[in-house]
Amino acid sequence: MLDITLTVDGVTRPLAVDPRTTLLDALRERLDVTAPKKGCDHGQCGACTVLVDGRRVLSCLTLAVQQDGAQVTTAAGLGEGDGLHPLAEAFLDHDALQCGYCTPGQLCSAVGMLDEAGRGHASHATADVAAVPTLTDEEIRERMSGNLCRCGAYANIVSAIREVAS
Incomplete structure (x- = not known):
């Protein structure tokens, strides 16, 4: 077992983990943080997306020991006080959700994506990689393509992100 410390949603949490423990399993099974979901456990669905030091991370593919000392933000930690995050x-x-299983990962991914776009990071859909990206629907879809929704709420997810981006 290795001793690590994670700051999860603003609360510093020390814990001892097996070096093979994923960040997702440390959050859910050891710290009782259930916002990130275990979907595929292979990094293909995005349900486990969290922000680590402000960047999008698939927590099922990241070892907890690699994140020792990191700031981990889940969907539950996005809002301020009792208020919801604008996204x-x-x-x-x-109405950008139906069953809601993917929603925490969608929200964390969208927050990270808006930050990336704001810092000028291009995507595969960006026509001019030297220009500041314009968040068209095509850009938003491309940037969110790692987050799957089995219910098919994609059109409404794009609309919600577009509203906050503008």
Whole structure:
């Protein structure tokens, strides 16, 4: 067992983990943080997406020991106080969820994606990689393509993200 410390949603949490423990399993099974979901456990669905030091991470593919000392933000930690994050509000307003299983990962991915776009990072859909990206629907779809929704709420997810991006 190795001793590590994670700051999860603003709370510093020490724990001892087996070096093979994924960040997702450490969060869910050891720290009782259930916002990130275990979907495929292979990094293909995005349900486990969290922000680590502000960057999008698939927590099922990341070892907890690699994140020792990191700031981990889950969908539960996105809002301020009792208020919802603007993206969570937009998801509700645009009916961008059905069963809700993928929603925490979608929200964390969208927050990370908006930050990446704001810093000028291009995507595969960006026509001019030297220009500041314009978040068209095509850009949003491409940037969110690692997050799957089995219910098919994609059109409303794109609308919600577009509203917050503008």
